[in-house]
Amino acid sequence: QSALTQPASVSGSPGQSITISCTGTSRDVGGYNYVSWYQQHPGKAPKLLIYEVSLRPSGVSNRFSGSKSGNTASLAISGLQAEDEADYYCCSYTSSSTLGVFGGGTKLTVL
Amino acid sequence: QVTLKESGPVLVKPTETLTLTCTVSGFSLSNTKMGVSWIRQPPGKALEWLAHIFSNDEQSYTTSLKNRLTISKDTSKSQVVLTMTNMDPVDTATYYCARTTGVLQFDPWGQGTLVTVSS
Numbered sequence: 001q002s003a004l005t006q007p008a009s010v011s012g013s014p015g016q017s018i019t020i021s022c023t024g025t026s027r028d029v030g031g032y033n034y035v036s037w038y039q040q041h042p043g044k045a046p047k048l049l050i051y052e053v054s055l056r057p058s059g060v061s062n063r064f065s066g067s068k069s070g071n072t073a074s075l076a077i078s079g080l081q082a083e084d085e086a087d088y089y090c091c092s093y094t095s096s097s098t099l100g101v102f103g104g105g106t107k108l109t110v111l
Numbered sequence: 112q113v114t115l116k117e118s119g120p121v122l123v124k125p126t127e128t129l130t131l132t133c134t135v136s137g138f139s140l141s142n143t144k145m146g147v148s149w150i151r152q153p154p155g156k157a158l159e160w161l162a163h164i165f166s167n168d169e170q171s172y173t174t175s176l177k178n179r180l181t182i183s184k185d186t187s188k189s190q191v192v193l194t195m196t197n198m199d200p201v202d203t204a205t206y207y208c209a210r211t212t213g214v215l216q217f218d219p220w221g222q223g224t225l226v227t228v229s230s
Contacts, residue, residue, distance in 0.1 A: 032214075034214040034215050035215075036215045036216060036217070038158070038217070045207060045219075045220035045221065045222055045223050046158065046207075046217070046220055047218075047219075047220070048216060048217060048218035048219075051213060051215070051216045051218075052213065052214070052216075057216075057218060089157065089158050091158075091160070091215050091217070092215070093214050093215055096174065098160070098171075098172075098173045098174050099160065099163050099171040099173075099215075100160045100163075100215045101160065102150075102157055102158040102159060102160060103157070104157045105157045105158070
């Protein structure tokens with residue numbers, strides 16, 4: 001069982017917007033502004049989408065945005081495209097003795 | 112261009128020790144702002160962060176596997192090595208290395224290497 005809870009799946013139609021949640025505790029998501037998000041297409045390595053809750057690396061589409069409220073971080077994707085169909089993982093710094101912890105992943109289906 | 116590439120055995124037997132090498136290019140392992148992490152993913156399952164090595168050689172390990180893991184680096188060879196002892200079939204996974212900048216900014220990742228543990 002992952003330390004961070006994500007919905008197993010979400011779906012949306014092309015052009016729509018969706019949000020993926022990532023729920024932790026005050027020892028991780030809620031306690032630090034160190035949440036990152038990754039996109040993984042089947043058979044491929046993950047790709048960094050968001051870091052430090054809401055910052056986008058250069059080259060990442062502005063259709064992807066991140067936010068946090070309390071112990072829950074969120075990834076929003078606007079203007080859904082077929083190419084967005086992938087698995088998405090959150091990752092948070094934690095005050096536990098590990099450095100970082102991932103969520104269980106969310107499969108996004110573009111209908 | 113920053114790249115990372117994992118190498119190591121495809122198949123290991125239970126109880127054996129796994130040694131994986133991550134060869135990096137496009138950045139130096141002595142850069143104070145950068146480190147390298149190892150992350151694994153069992154087939155069909157979620158990512159699991161395993162270990163990290165900082166530019167100053169400081170290491171960090173996930174608690175559940177701390178007693179089995181060792182991470183080290185050879186800056187002159189641009190390589191980071193992960194060893195995991197006492198391998199078990201549940202350790203079957205794709206093992207990735209990733210450059211780490213800031214806090215938990217894994218970017219980019221290597222292509223990954225699938226390691227199967229079976230007798």
